[in-house]
Amino acid sequence: MQSNDIQADAEFSATERDAVYKTIFKRRDVRGQFLPDPIPDAVLARLLRAAHHAPSVGFMQPWDFIVVRDLAVRQQVRNAFEIANIEAAEMFEDDRQKSYRRLKLQGIVEAPIGICVTCDRSRTGKVVLGRTHQADMDLYSAVCAVQNLWLAARAENIGAGWVSIIKPDDLRAALGIPSSIQPIAYLCVGYVSHFFQKPDLEATGWLPRTPLSDAVWIDRWHERDSSDPLFESL
Numbered sequence: 001m002q003s004n005d006i007q008a009d010a011e012f013s014a015t016e017r018d019a020v021y022k023t024i025f026k027r028r029d030v031r032g033q034f035l036p037d038p039i040p041d042a043v044l045a046r047l048l049r050a051a052h053h054a055p056s057v058g059f060m061q062p063w064d065f066i067v068v069r070d071l072a073v074r075q076q077v078r079n080a081f082e083i084a085n086i087e088a089a090e091m092f093e094d095d096r097q098k099s100y101r102r103l104k105l106q107g108i109v110e111a112p113i114g115i116c117v118t119c120d121r122s123r124t125g126k127v128v129l130g131r132t133h134q135a136d137m138d139l140y141s142a143v144c145a146v147q148n149l150w151l152a153a154r155a156e157n158i159g160a161g162w163v164s165i166i167k168p169d170d171l172r173a174a175l176g177i178p179s180s181i182q183p184i185a186y187l188c189v190g191y192v193s194h195f196f197q198k199p200d201l202e203a204t205g206w207l208p209r210t211p212l213s214d215a216v217w218i219d220r221w222h223e224r225d226s227s228d229p230l231f232e233s234l
Contacts, residue, residue: 023155028199030159033192034110043156044113047189050152051117056141058129062121063145063184066175068114073174077186078108080170081163088165099206106163111188116175117146119182142184149187159192 012020048065056062068074085105092100108114119142131137146162153160163186171183202209213234218224224231 051149054145057137076174111190
């Protein structure tokens with residue numbers, strides 16, 4: 001192995017480790033609180049670079065990033081959201097529907113920019129190392145890019161919110177995305193007045209947070225010994 005293949009700074013200090021965990025636990029799906037302040041290009045480039053360094057199956061890097069600054073384009077995206085949101089509300093019943101309608105689920109126009117992350121499923125050809133038996137690994141790779149961007153944004157004290165209540169074809173039409181390209185996420189991105197202590201849907205009582213101990217199993221699905229010392233740390 002050549003010396004330049006070894007990272008000289010591979011180990012993290014306790015302070016650096018704690019900063020990573022803090023970023024994970026303080027990340028929020030931001031739907032409001034956006035400020036009109038522009039994001040400096042150097043900061044935006046850092047976010048995109050972090051996303052571009054996500055892991056990807058076969059190192060195919062299937063993502064592209066559309067930075068949406070134009071207000072008219074963002075209004076088109078919001079119009080597409082509003083159509084889908086009306087349809088989504090009708091899928092819930094009674095009190096659940098009333099609760100849904102009270103939720104703020106996007107900040108498409110309020111945020112100064114949007115970032116659409118896409119996946120080009122044919123980027124490196126038909127056969128991709130690591131995708132031979134799990135065809136959706138390229139999609140998962142693009143989602144990893146979204147998470148990298150989201151965490152980097154939080155570390156920069158920038159809010160990001162994923163707008164998933166939108167038809168992919170409507171998003172393609174608004175952003176000129178070819179039919180062969182899969183939209184993965186439309187993110188509202190911008191500085192915010194504050195971050196909430198808890199995720200919106202947890203704070204409003206939409207659903208509680210599942211205890212980690214209820215989601216961990218040992219060796220086989222839904223099998224575990226509750227005396228296993230791991231459970232004392234969960």
